[in-house]
Amino acid sequence: MSDTADSAHSTHFADLGLPSDLTENLASLGYHQMTPIQAQSLPHTLAGRDLLGQGKTGSGKTAAFGLAVLGRLKVERFRVQSLILCPTRELADQVAEELRRLARQMHNVKILTLCGGAPLGPQIHSLSHGAHIIVGTPGRVEQHLGKGTLSLKDLTMLVLDEADRMLDMGFQESLDAIIEATPPQRQTLLFSATFDDAVRPLAESRLRQPVTVSVESVH
Ligand code: ADP
Ligand code: MG
Numbered sequence: 001m002s003d004t005a006d007s008a009h010s011t012h013f014a015d016l017g018l019p020s021d022l023t024e025n026l027a028s029l030g031y032h033q034m035t036p037i038q039a040q041s042l043p044h045t046l047a048g049r050d051l052l053g054q055g056k057t058g059s060g061k062t063a064a065f066g067l068a069v070l071g072r073l074k075v076e077r078f079r080v081q082s083l084i085l086c087p088t089r090e091l092a093d094q095v096a097e098e099l100r101r102l103a104r105q106m107h108n109v110k111i112l113t114l115c116g117g118a119p120l121g122p123q124i125h126s127l128s129h130g131a132h133i134i135v136g137t138p139g140r141v142e143q144h145l146g147k148g149t150l151s152l153k154d155l156t157m158l159v160l161d162e163a164d165r166m167l168d169m170g171f172q173e174s175l176d177a178i179i180e181a182t183p184p185q186r187q188t189l190l191f192s193a194t195f196d197d198a199v200r201p202l203a204e205s206r207l208r209q210p211v212t213v214s215v216e217s218v219h
Contacts (some may be wrong), residue, residue: 009039016042018071021105029101035060036215038067041189046071050210051189052203059215062098065159065189070103072157072187073132078110079154082133085178087165089115089137095161096135109133114150116140124149138166138174145181155182163192164199172202179206 011033013026026032034042037055045051045068055061069082084099086092096113103109112126114136120143127149134141134150144150158179160166166175188207192199203210 009043010034011039013067016046016067016071018046018067019106022067022070022102025102025105031063035064037061037213038064040213040215041065041211042067042071044211045187045189048072048187050187050207052195052207052210052212053189053191054193054195054212054214055191056193056216061161061191062095063102065161065191066095066099066102068189069099069133069157069159070106070109073106073109075106075109075132077154078130078132080131080134080150080152081154082157082159083141083152083155083178083182084133084135084159084161085138085141085166085175086135086161087137087169087171089117091162092135092137099133099135111135114140114144116143138171138178142174142177145178152178152182155186157187157189158182160188160190160192160202163190163202164194164196167198167202175202 013023013034037053037059041051041053041064053061073081084095086095092113092115096111099111110131111133112131114123114134116137116139190203190207
């Protein structure tokens with residue numbers, strides 16, 4: 001069973017109960033009001049709920065999951081707590097860039113990107129120094145798990161961004177292998193532009209009583 005979030009949520013970031021340094025930084029980025037997908041998802045995701053989010057390009061999904069990731073992060077615990085999977089290196093780089101902007105006022109938050117097409121050596125070296133948040137593509141993340149250079153045993157939040165595209169690109173097996181390496185009690189957020197027969201089994205098997213948010217408008 002899943003709940004559908006209503007639209008009666010506040011659109012003010014200040015009402016989310018996020019640390020004030022995070023909220024003040026949002027204003028400096030020109031983020032004054034939440035977009036609908038942010039307003040409808042953040043109260044639930046910050047409270048620990050799983051989420052199934054559908055919203056077209058430009059609806060602000062990155063900050064929707066990014067603020068949930070940052071708001072629930074325990075900075076003093078230097079372990080990989082969040083993993084964000086994206087279909088392509090370009091998208092992973094964009095997500096990491098947005099996360100770094102959002103986390104600008106949070107001290108010592110370590111975000112690493114792990115994408116295919118980049119040499120393994122420097123990634124292994126970076127991983128040996130630790131990270132709080134990994135942003136990556138499924139193939140490369142799976143490769144690091146297989147080599148033992150990445151552990152997800154302390155993961156508390158998994159984000160599948162553009163899940164439909166990841167499945168279109170043939171990442172089903174990598175996604176399964178990665179998810180099997182995470183603790184079952186993790187929080188899972190799944191975003192997809194479409195919610196068809198390809199995505200539904202993934203959502204139904206991997207999300208627990210998710211809140212469902214679907215927005216059409218951009219702002
Ligand atoms: P999506 O992933 O849904 O396609 P993005 O997360 O890439 O969308 O966001 C689209 C654009 O909107 C980005 O330039 C981002 O910086 C901007 N944006 C996101 N949230 C807000 C907000 N609350 N206020 C103003 N701009 C925002
Ligand atoms: Mg996006």
